[in-house]
Amino acid sequence: MKTLWGIDLGGTKIEGIVMNADTNEILLRKRIPTEAAKGYEHIVSQIARLIDMIKDETKLTPTAVGFSTPGALDPTTQTMKNCNTTCMNGQRMKEDIEKAIGVPIEIANDANCFALAEATMGIVKDLVPDAKVVFGVIMGTGVGGGVVINGQVLNGRHGIGGEWGHNVLEDDGYECYCGKRGCNETVFSGPSLQRYYEKLSGKSLTMKEIYQNYKEGNDPYATATLKYLTKSFGKAISYITNVIDPDAIVIGGGVGNIDEIYTEGPEELKNYIFNSRVVETPFLKPKLGDSAGVFGAAELVRGY
Structure with missing residues (x-):
């Protein structure tokens, strides 16, 4: 039996999955704490520990393992960058993990893995099965994005393909941790x-309370906040639509639970799309929830 192995490497937990490559049946899922405060070397040892635990329980051995990570692997330097688990930045993580577990690995940003999972196993496969180009959005504590073309993640020359959260939307906006001002993340993430x-x-x-007030219709500030969200989202997503014109856009994260993004968002997009105000792109709620990262990680190694 051919299997797919994936690891979702988060700031607080590391989740592993083994799937039947032919049926996508889940054979085992297992989580252990990341314990990131103990440093980079400890994170690598935790990954190796989890792989060993899965091997022991399944009596299976991977030929390769896919990893969803909170940052990107720089194609030139082969080091990690843009990780919010900051001890990973600058580290040769791919090389170090391969040494630790003894098999090849593939690494992609968590937003890319989200997009890949929903495109190949999730809502896009269900509702737009002929989709060639999919854009996945994560809107929660932060804002991110990923591009999938013909079932493959678009990593890009610098390893930042789909990195939509750090496009500048407001020139005079708030400072972002990335060093710029007014990034999408500083405009319509939950905290923003x-x-x-x-x-x-x-x-x-x-944000949950603000949305509840909006739905009850008795808070003009909540109404203004929702209008700000949908207008900003519509403008920001137009940059993606005008450049890659995706067959489907799937939206995850806590802010992605707001229904108006799927109704008012496309209406706002009409003001910016280079298509005579016609928007046919489906905006979809995800099917896989917080499992998308680990499923996408496993999908990264389907070709092995």
């Missing part, structure tokens, strides 16, 4: 929308 609401109202609410 909460900041916008607090600036208008003087009150600090969670």
